[in-house]
Amino acid sequence: MGDYDPDNIFAKILRGEIPCSRVYEDNDTLAFMDIMPRSDGHLLVIPKTPCRNLLDASPEQLAAVMSTVQKLAKAVVKAFDADGVTVQQFNEAAGGQEVFHLHFHILPRQEGVPMRPPGNMGDFDLIAQHAERVKGALA
Numbered sequence: 001m002g003d004y005d006p007d008n009i010f011a012k013i014l015r016g017e018i019p020c021s022r023v024y025e026d027n028d029t030l031a032f033m034d035i036m037p038r039s040d041g042h043l044l045v046i047p048k049t050p051c052r053n054l055l056d057a058s059p060e061q062l063a064a065v066m067s068t069v070q071k072l073a074k075a076v077v078k079a080f081d082a083d084g085v086t087v088q089q090f091n092e093a094a095g096g097q098e099v100f101h102l103h104f105h106i107l108p109r110q111e112g113v114p115m116r117p118p119g120n121m122g123d124f125d126l127i128a129q130h131a132e133r134v135k136g137a138l139a
């Protein structure tokens with residue numbers, strides 16, 4: 001396994017060097033919209049402290065992130081009147097990971113509607129609207 005790269009894209013988001021559609025943060029975690037959404041409302045939850053993935057995360061990082069994952073999973077169900085939620089998390093390149101800062105995908109799902117294929121950039125205005133819906137559900 002490689003070392004943590006402090007210049008990965010999510011580290012840059014955490015430092016405010018690149019923008020994101022932020023929906024929630026607390027002392028330990030940040031949640032923001034995925035720019036290539038595989039379902040409407042697809043968002044990511046990350047710890048604010050560095051770790052590559054599940055394999056090097058501390059119990060404290062995992063506890064904080066999972067608490068936020070549950071909070072946001074409930075929020076997307078409310079925001080999108082979803083029938084279910086898919087939570088995904090990938091570890092190392094062989095495990096499907098592309099950004100090497102621990103993150104959990106939260107995808108609101110509707111019965112019978114498949115996830116969209118990966119790798120397609122979303123519409124920024126629509127993603128911003130979806131972020132507002134999630135924030136509204138958290139309020």
Ligand code: AMP
Pocket residue numbers: 009020033034035036037044090096097098099100103
């Ligand atoms: P993975 O590491 O396989 O979980 O994939 C990384 C995820 O991060 C993909 O779903 C990308 O669409 C997403 N992503 C990459 N860059 C950004 C960004 N700047 N803002 C939001 N999501 C991003």
